[in-house]
Amino acid sequence: MRLSVYKVLSLFKRSLALNKPHHVQWMLTNRCNYRCKSCGVWREKRPVMELSTKKVKEGLNILHRLGVMEIVLSGGNPLLREDIGEIIDYASNHFITTIYDNGSQALRKIEALRKVDFVAISLDTLDEKKYDHLKGIHGAWKNAMNTVQTLHNQGITVGVSPTISQLNMYEILDFTEYFIEREIPVLYCLYQHDSLPQPLFKIGENDKELEIIDKEDLAGIFTTLTKKKRKNRGILITRKMLDTLNELYLTGHRAWDCKALQSFFMIDHLGRVAGCHLQEPVATIFDLPNMWQSQRLERLRKTYQKCTKCSYMCYMFYSLHANVLGNMEIISDQWRNAKTILKRAKN
Numbered sequence: 152m153r154l155s156v157y158k159v160l161s162l163f164k165r166s167l168a169l170n171k172p173h174h175v176q177w178m179l180t181n182r183c184n185y186r187c188k189s190c191g192v193w194r195e196k197r198p199v200m201e202l203s204t205k206k207v208k209e210g211l212n213i214l215h216r217l218g219v220m221e222i223v224l225s226g227g228n229p230l231l232r233e234d235i236g237e238i239i240d241y242a243s244n245h246f247i248t249t250i251y252d253n254g255s256q257a258l259r260k261i262e263a264l265r266k267v268d269f270v271a272i273s274l275d276t277l278d279e280k281k282y283d284h285l286k287g288i289h290g291a292w293k294n295a296m297n298t299v300q301t302l303h304n305q306g307i308t309v310g311v312s313p314t315i316s317q318l319n320m321y322e323i324l325d326f327t328e329y330f331i332e333r334e335i336p337v338l339y340c341l342y343q344h345d346s347l348p349q350p351l352f353k354i355g356e357n358d359k360e361l362e363i364i365d366k367e368d369l370a371g372i373f374t375t376l377t378k379k380k381r382k383n384r385g386i387l388i389t390r391k392m393l394d395t396l397n398e399l400y401l402t403g404h405r406a407w408d409c410k411a412l413q414s415f416f417m418i419d420h421l422g423r424v425a426g427c428h429l430q431e432p433v434a435t436i437f438d439l440p441n442m443w444q445s446q447r448l449e450r451l452r453k454t455y456q457k458c459t460k461c462s463y464m465c466y467m468f469y470s471l472h473a474n475v476l477g478n479m480e481i482i483s484d485q486w487r488n489a490k491t492i493l494k495r496a497k498n
């Protein structure tokens with residue numbers, strides 16, 4: 152983890168800036184070695200094309216100048232890039248940097264991961280057979296469990312990231328308990344499928360087995376997580392998010408306006424930018440500084456603000472915590488979790 156005084160002060164300054172994008176997810180590659188049921192990435196027969204290391208660094212400089220505070224490196228599997236160590240090194244100088252892995256690559260790139268702020272390993276269940284079925288790979292569960300434990304033992308800040316679906320929702324409380332008892336934080340996603348025709352990146356595959364049917368029960372699970380969170384550290388979801396999810400699954404009411412292209416945006420493996428992965432690209436990262444204030448993007452912001460085409464948890468989170476107050480809420484909420492990590496680092 153790289154938290155220099157320069158980085159902390161610079162992040163604080165950026166958190167106060169108005170009308171700036173604070174969160175970016177960069178899907179660095181469309182390569183993936185897994186075959187997940189919920190995912191469209193591996194089904195796309197597109198050739199492997201990626202920006203060069205130099206271009207990625209150029210893009211990161213632009214993001215820094217735009218005021219971005221947090222960057223999530225994903226894909227595909229970003230750890231399949233040969234230059235990922237160099238990218239992490241560069242990104243983590245300026246941003247709170249999170250990287251995703253399916254549990255198959257992190258141990259091969261362990262030295263590079265020492266510099267990242269957070270490693271999120273996808274893991275949906277404690278049931279080995281079920282997980283291998285979800286990932287389409289024999290041995291996926293063992294890989295993920297071993298990776299999480301090894302990174303944790305090595306002092307790398309690692310958490311597990313389950314995607315909640317109909318298939319695992321009734322296990323999610325026990326799953327949470329298992330990991331927080333071991334001081335491994337849990338960062339949740341929610342199964343969704345993409346419903347727009349020209350997405351930037353095809354991620355959410357429509358799968359009836361995963362579609363959440365028991366909505367009231369899921370609302371109840373979010374209520375229990377809220378209670379658990381009061382007593383335990385390591386549940387990496389804010390209370391505001393849990394309340395909003397509870398309301399969504401209980402009543403269908405969306406208590407947030409989407410802030411795509413305002414507080415957050417996505418970049419794909421070719422450097423194209425869209426408000427979220429479901430929307431069409433609107434620029435490249437290299438054109439964005441000249442376009443950020445344009446009337447065209449302003450019009451799109453207004454359209455996206457009314458959009459109800461998805462409830463992906465990350466977009467909901469960035470929308471709910473979009474202003475200065477929201478950033479402060481995240482900091483105070485996560486401070487309790489950070490204390491656990493710092494305490495562990497001292498022992």
Ligand code: SF4
Pocket residue numbers: 183184185186187189190191192193226227228253
């Ligand atoms: S969900 Fe992640 S690990 Fe699974 S196929 Fe898609 S990109 Fe790969």
Ligand code: SF4
Pocket residue numbers: 409410411426427428429430455458459460461462463466
């Ligand atoms: S609600 Fe927002 S994040 Fe979801 S599809 Fe619409 S613009 Fe994208």
